[in-house]
Amino acid sequence: MTDLDREANVLGALALVITDQTAAAAAAAAGQSPSAAAALSALHHFLDRPTIDRLRQVLGLTPSGAVRLVDRLVEAGLVTRGPGADGRSRSVALTARGRRAATRISAARAALLSGTLAGLSRTERDTLHGLLGKVLANVVQAKEGGAWICRLCDLDACGRAAGHCPAANAGLAKYGPPSVSD
Amino acid sequence: MTDLDREANVLGALALVITDQTAAAAAAAAGQSPSAAAALSALHHFLDRPTIDRLRQVLGLTPSGAVRLVDRLVEAGLVTRGPGADGRSRSVALTARGRRAATRISAARAALLSGTLAGLSRTERDTLHGLLGKVLANVVQAKEGGAWICRLCDLDACGRAAGHCPAANAGLAKYGPPSVSD
DNA sequence: ACCATATGTGTGACTCACGCAACTATCAAG
DNA sequence: CTTGATAGTTGCGTGAGTCACACATATGGT
Numbered sequence: 335m336t337d338l339d340r341e342a343n344v345l346g347a348l349a350l351v352i353t354d355q356t357a358a359a360a361a362a363a364a365g366q367s368p369s370a371a372a373a374l375s376a377l378h379h380f381l382d383r384p385t386i387d388r389l390r391q392v393l394g395l396t397p398s399g400a401v402r403l404v405d406r407l408v409e410a411g412l413v414t415r416g417p418g419a420d421g422r423s424r425s426v427a428l429t430a431r432g433r434r435a436a437t438r439i440s441a442a443r444a445a446l447l448s449g450t451l452a453g454l455s456r457t458e459r460d461t462l463h464g465l466l467g468k469v470l471a472n473v474v475q476a477k478e479g480g481a482w483i484c485r486l487c488d489l490d491a492c493g494r495a496a497g498h499c500p501a502a503n504a505g506l507a508k509y510g511p512p513s514v515s516d
Numbered sequence: 517m518t519d520l521d522r523e524a525n526v527l528g529a530l531a532l533v534i535t536d537q538t539a540a541a542a543a544a545a546a547g548q549s550p551s552a553a554a555a556l557s558a559l560h561h562f563l564d565r566p567t568i569d570r571l572r573q574v575l576g577l578t579p580s581g582a583v584r585l586v587d588r589l590v591e592a593g594l595v596t597r598g599p600g601a602d603g604r605s606r607s608v609a610l611t612a613r614g615r616r617a618a619t620r621i622s623a624a625r626a627a628l629l630s631g632t633l634a635g636l637s638r639t640e641r642d643t644l645h646g647l648l649g650k651v652l653a654n655v656v657q658a659k660e661g662g663a664w665i666c667r668l669c670d671l672d673a674c675g676r677a678a679g680h681c682p683a684a685n686a687g688l689a690k691y692g693p694p695s696v697s698d
Numbered sequence: 699a700c701c702a703t704a705t706g707t708g709t710g711a712c713t714c715a716c717g718c719a720a721c722t723a724t725c726a727a728g
Numbered sequence: 729c730t731t732g733a734t735a736g737t738t739g740c741g742t743g744a745g746t747c748a749c750a751c752a753t754a755t756g757g758t
Binding site: 567568569572579580582583584600602603604605606 | 734735736737738
């Protein structure tokens with residue numbers, strides 16, 4: 335039982351609670367399932383209208399799973415299907431209602447996460463931010479495929495575009511410049 | 517877009533990846549679903565033989581969900597039902613095979629989590645540990661009911677018994693001394 | 699130009715892991 | 729001895745996802 339184990343354990347425990355609570359808060363804010371909420375959040379942060387396949391990659395689903403998810407979102411009036419750049423592909427875009435839901439989701443997530451940092455001083459939060467960035471870079475390095483790491487991530491807060499996102503930077507170092515919404 | 521938002525966002529993103537990967541690793545190590553893996557891990561860390569209801573609380577399931585989960589684990593030969601202290605209740609205990617599976621799960625989880633801390637120095641890890649403890653305490657304070665926060669937590673690493681667990685300490689401050697496996 | 703193969707989407711049948719509602723058995727209190 | 733809480737269980741339904749497959753479109757080699 336090393337110190338490393340102890341530290342790792344706290345990290346794992348904390349990650350689990352926070353993820354649980356965030357997913358629940360997002361789902362509640364959307365009135366939808368957690369994965370639907372994640373999809374709305376992702377769509378909200380795409381600059382262009384992604385294809386179903388792109389969304390699929392982000393959420394880590396199978397093609398058919400993604401189709402069904404979009405079906406449900408269309409059904410709920412949160413999303414519309416449009417033509418894709420390709421004859422095969424179709425684009426997905428938020429409706430006005432979908433955009434409102436996505437905004438609520440982001441707000442709920444931000445509120446919850448900010449709350450967890452309540453007891454920390456300015457300096458402590460700064461230090462924590464730096465350290466978490468390092469860890470995040472580690473995790474991204476280790477990752478191959480699967481769901482987008484920033485599934486519910488807030489791209490503005492993330493500063494991905496400005497190169498502030500530790501995940502994006504680490505990924506960039508490894509894979510080279512990605513396309514905008516990758 | 518404040519600094520707080522940015523810090524909170526990194527925390528949320530990191531928590532999500534780590535939780536995803538941990539659950540996947542645990543499930544793979546057990547050859548079972550993530551929730552079955554969580555159940556095995558929980559059972560492994562109970563000092564006594566918990567009842568189904570106790571397990572239910574830990575995992576955040578409904579009674580029927582817990583019964584079905586135990587059904588599956590029994591079916592897989594990982595767990596046995598025994599008599600409870602009470603005529604109503606029944607106890608659950610790991611079989612030898614279940615114990616081995618639980619050990620694999622813990623090891624897989626520990627390996628993954630330790631890996632995420634790879635790039636950090638001794639001092640950095642120490643600082644991080646302290647800060648995460650504070651955050652964890654915050655989260656526990658905010659929490660009412662639901663799943664056990666340390667669902668996959670390693671109780672040895674946690675140092676719960678010795679009073680080193682930030683979650684347990686925060687909970688203790690709020691609710692008073694819990695029973696051993698709470 | 700033609701064919702093989704890859705890619706993106708969609709459908710039908712199914713599974714798995716839950717939840718809800720209802721029922722039974724036990725216990726504890728009045 | 730009734731009343732009510734607690735624990736486990738069962739039937740039934742459902743949401744979310746998978747797999748296998750089909751179909752349309754793209755792409756590249758010959």
